[in-house]
Amino acid sequence: MAGEPKPVCACKGIRSCLLCEGPGKTGSRDTAQQPLRFIYEPRSGRAVRAEGGQRHSFELPGVLLLEEFVSEEEEERLVSTMDRDPWMDSQSGRRKQDFGPKVNFKKQRVRLGGFSGLPPSSRELVQRMEGRPGLGGFLPVEQCNLDYCPRRGSAIDPHLDDAWLWGERLVTLNLLSDTVLTLSRGGAEAGGGEAGGELWVSVPLPRRSLLVLGGEARHRWKHAVLRQHITARRVCCTFRELSDKFLPGGPQGALGSELLDIALSFQGVPV
Known part of the structure; x- marks a missing residue:
């Protein structure tokens, strides 16, 4: 109806959601050619594709x-x-x-801002993480909670997380509903596709599971959550540790120690 306020969202540039999309603007990914689609098998650690009665697979290190x-x-x-x-x-x-410091990644600047630590509810989660294989010594300095809803067309585009401030492991706790993380990479670069093509690997994320990305999966594969894989409310908590530059002995070690002291006080409120 005329005069009704337009739904407000926070999309900018090429980003869009169901609240702001109009003709010619959608949240779908366009590719020059169809990607080769694989599914990640946690038990084997391999990405698998079944085609024409044949099974093709390759090792995908860095996914836990x-x-x-x-x-x-x-x-x-x-x-x-x-x-x-x-x-x-x-x-x-x-x-x-x-729940984290204020960061300007382009200028590589960090300041405390209103950062008061990770939330109290995360103390037990962090302690549990440190006791699991592949997470020894994991000390998160930042936590980002994200809320996805199919009514809003929630998604997150393919991207690589910063490696200047954030360290080797990206850890995500998936809550309320099952979903899928999509890893993508040029086929020729990954050794599993035609030149100029792209590989997509679907990593199923069951409800209440914890996903760790490190090594090649963290640094060489982009990760995304596609709109079609949000079928109910999904809440996730992503935890990030510091890079070597901000650890003791690194050029920003003093700042890193201060950030960790605040983070692990577990007295935080959203900033």
């Missing part, structure tokens, strides 16, 4: 999936605690809560 990392009761308690804090609109139909 820990199922049932939290119980149903813990999941309910964690999300209930998050929902007591305000959610801020983010791009591509997401909402977010940030």
Whole structure:
């Protein structure tokens, strides 16, 4: 109806969601040619493609999936605690809560801003992570909670996380619904596709699972969550550790120690 306010979102540039899309503007990915699609098998550590009765696969190092990392009761308690804090609109139909320092990645500058640490509800999660294979010594300095909803067309575009400030492992706890993480890379570069093509690997993320990306999966494969893989409300918590530059002995070691002291006080509120 005329005079009704237009739905507000936080999309910018090429980003869009169902609240702002109009003719000619969609949230789908366009590719010059159809990608080769594989599915990641956690038990074998390989990306597998079945085609014409043949099975093709390649090793995909750097992906670790820990199922049932939290119980149903813990999941309910964690999300209930998050929902007591305000959610801020983010791009591509997401909402977010940030617990971390203020960062200008382009200028490579970090400042404390209002950073007061990770939330109290994460203390036990972090302690549990440190006791799992592949997560020894994991000390997160930042936590980002994201809320996905199919009604908003929530998604996140393919991207590589920064490697100047953030360290080797990216850790995500998936809550409330199953989804899929899509890894993508040029086929020739990955050794599994035609020149100029692209490989997509679907990594199933069960509800209450913990995903760790490191090594090649973290630095050489872009990761995304496609709109079609959000079928119900999904909340995730992504934890990031510091790069070597911000650890003791590194050029920013003093700042890194200060950031970690604040983060691991577990007294944080969203910034």
